[in-house]
Amino acid sequence: MDALNPRALFPAPAPAGSRPTIGVLALQGDVREHALALQAAGARPVTVRRARDLGDAPGQRLDGIVLPGGESTTMSTLLTGFGMLEPLRALLRAGLPAYGSCAGMILLADRALGLEEGQATVGGIDMTVRRNAFGRQVDSYEEDLDAPALGASASRPLHAVFIRAPWVESVGADVEVLATTRAGRAGEGQGGAGGRIVAVRQGPLLATSFHPEVGGESRVHDVFVAMVTHRA
Ligand code: GLN
Secondary structure, three states, X not given: OOOOOHHHOOOOOOXXXXXXXXXXXXXXXXXXXXXXXXXXXXXXXXXXXXXXXXXXXXXXXXXXXXXXXXXXXXXXXXXXXXXXXXXXXXXXHOOOOEEEEOHHHHHHXXXXXXXXOOXXXXXXXXXXXXXXXXXXXXXXXXXXXXXXXXXXXXXXXXXXXXXXXXXXXXXXXXXXXXXXOOOOOOOOOOOOOOOOEEEEEEOXXXXXXXXXXXXXXXXXXXXXHHHHOOOO
């Protein structure tokens, strides 16, 4: 991320006025990168630090929310401590669109393996994720994904950055799989990291194992903003 010149990485934002307001959960993690990517995708990003920032219903304060990458244990602890877990669950049940990347994906999972003792998720997507699935090693790798539903094409694959990422072990019938890692990829995770589900959607909820906001990949945010404005 070129913090001094974000416009070098993202295209110009849409004109003001018609922009949806999208919160970025700002308890911990890569909040600023998501805010920049949302702005580039035509949204008005706002930070969400306390329960009052969430509003009582979808559309009241927020038209959508991003749960960023970072550390899901810390976010879970703070969500619980600040009394935000139940209000957030209620908003998602009421249809607030949400996008979770990496730690945010873990938070959106109905079921998760490898959580810390007492760690709660927000839930919403009928899937089981495995935390830190790709192995701890230097803990990061990058891969170009074939993900047409996220705007990728053969000539412009989606550049995905994985940092101590989870993968999705299994999904329910209503969950759409949007991207998997290349089949046959070796890797350090249990049973190999090839052919693993790394992007999913269930209705207004979107989640990726990787961080499009790191490194200037704005197409996932474009898709999410389109979901928020009911264009996708
Ligand atoms: N391993 C982290 C967790 O469990 C997620 C890493 C990330 O978001 N980059 O929360």
